[in-house]
Amino acid sequence: MAFDFDAIVNRRGTRSYKWDQSERLFGDADILPLWVADMDFNSPPEVEQALVERAQQGIYGYTIRMNSYLDAITGWFARRHRWSIRPEWVTDSPGVVTSLALAVECFSEPGQRIVVQPPVYYPFFDVVRMNGRELAYNPLIERNGAFEMDYDHLESLLKEGAAMLLLCNPHNPGGRVWTREELLRLGELCLRYGVTVVSDEIHCDHVYAGHKHIPFASLSDEIAAITLTCLAPSKSFNLPGLQSSFAVTPNERMRRTFETRVKALSLHMSNYFAPVATEAAYTYGDRWLDELLVYLQGNAEHALSFLGQRLPELRPMRPQGTYLLWTDCRALGRSVPELKELMFRRARVAFSEGSVFGKQGEGYLRINLACPRSLLTEALERFAVAVRG
Numbered sequence: 001m002a003f004d005f006d007a008i009v010n011r012r013g014t015r016s017y018k019w020d021q022s023e024r025l026f027g028d029a030d031i032l033p034l035w036v037a038d039m040d041f042n043s044p045p046e047v048e049q050a051l052v053e054r055a056q057q058g059i060y061g062y063t064i065r066m067n068s069y070l071d072a073i074t075g076w077f078a079r080r081h082r083w084s085i086r087p088e089w090v091t092d093s094p095g096v097v098t099s100l101a102l103a104v105e106c107f108s109e110p111g112q113r114i115v116v117q118p119p120v121y122y123p124f125f126d127v128v129r130m131n132g133r134e135l136a137y138n139p140l141i142e143r144n145g146a147f148e149m150d151y152d153h154l155e156s157l158l159k160e161g162a163a164m165l166l167l168c169n170p171h172n173p174g175g176r177v178w179t180r181e182e183l184l185r186l187g188e189l190c191l192r193y194g195v196t197v198v199s200d201e202i203h204c205d206h207v208y209a210g211h212k213h214i215p216f217a218s219l220s221d222e223i224a225a226i227t228l229t230c231l232a233p234s235k236s237f238n239l240p241g242l243q244s245s246f247a248v249t250p251n252e253r254m255r256r257t258f259e260t261r262v263k264a265l266s267l268h269m270s271n272y273f274a275p276v277a278t279e280a281a282y283t284y285g286d287r288w289l290d291e292l293l294v295y296l297q298g299n300a301e302h303a304l305s306f307l308g309q310r311l312p313e314l315r316p317m318r319p320q321g322t323y324l325l326w327t328d329c330r331a332l333g334r335s336v337p338e339l340k341e342l343m344f345r346r347a348r349v350a351f352s353e354g355s356v357f358g359k360q361g362e363g364y365l366r367i368n369l370a371c372p373r374s375l376l377t378e379a380l381e382r383f384a385v386a387v388r389g
């Protein structure tokens with residue numbers, strides 16, 4: 001391996017959202033944080049080098065979007081995902097959640113119903129509710145240790161007039177990498193009922209051996225024409241603090257509407273640093289990402305085997321993608337406050353507590369696997385001791 005993912009990088013005192021809030025959030029500065037989806041690995045060296053060179057310019061003026069930036073994006077998706085994006089389909093945005101919120105505003109009306117498939121990344125609920133729309137729930141079904149979509153229930157929601165669907169592809173939490181067949185079936189329903197799809201594909205690059213990310217908009221021209229895909233290099237290369245993201249659609253009307261809203265809120269100016277990092281990551285990041293995936297898959301196997309041996313009553317879902325381990329802890333018989341007490345007070349670890357992903361997540365924990373294996377082991381060890389203690 002050319003990259004040392006075992007190296008412990010001390011992130012305390014770096015203004016880290018993950019590492020410098022334990023006292024404030026959980027009442028204990030020494031808690032091991034394995035919650036927010038941010039990795040404890042250095043980004044690819046080419047990204048750091050590009051940012052250092054950029055910083056050394058010394059004048060941090062207004063910045064333009066270069067063709068080389070768009071070429072890096074289109075090149076990456078063609079190379080890694082066999083999806084050919086035209087540069088003019090790309091609109092920049094400060095974040096995927098920003099794009100989700102803007103899409104809700106742009107492509108639905110106040111009071112309309114928007115489908116989400118819980119348990120799901122919790123800002124999906126917020127962007128609907130906070131923009132005055134109604135949530136229509138299509139809970140995922142667990143079958144043979146993995147989530148599936150409930151197409152019958154989905155169809156009933158679409159029939160009743162839901163205007164939009166927020167898709168999480170791959171899915172957080174649960175780590176499902178939806179197959180072509182599953183996505184096609186979803187796409188056909190959305191086409192039939194005239195529903196806009198906003199596909200959050202931020203986890204697209206973290207997919208493990210034996211699975212393949214299918215960009216929803218790559219399924220057909222018809223499906224692409226009803227879809228806004230929200231993307232970012234932030235999960236893939238650990239750049240979430242740079243606020244670099246973009247939305248893609250070939251549908252010109254949708255793009256104009258979205259772009260106009262981005263401009264109306266004055267979110268369109270390029271950040272001085274972010275595009276440089278994005279361009280470097282998508283141009284030079286292949287090897288780093290390939291090695292990262294091997295390491296992450298190793299961490300997933302390690303956690304599964306640890307839990308299997310030490311806490312066999314828990315039921316972790318083997319992730320097909322994402323660095324998140326969705327773990328059914330209901331056999332511990334603890335309420336949500338009791339699970340928090342167990343994590344924060346007794347084990348002194350912070351996994352994500354499952355009910356924030358929807359009521360289906362009560363009794364579950366989401367473990368962030370993207371840290372050096374020694375740290376992951378320590379966190380699991382602390383948790384196992386606390387459960388048995």
Ligand SMILES: Cc1ncc(COP(=O)(O)O)c(C=O)c1O
Pocket residue numbers: 037094095096097098121168172200202203232234240245
């Ligand atoms: C599914 C999903 N979408 C979006 C985000 C956050 O995106 P951003 O920071 O670009 O708003 C996350 C972060 O965990 C995520 O898991």
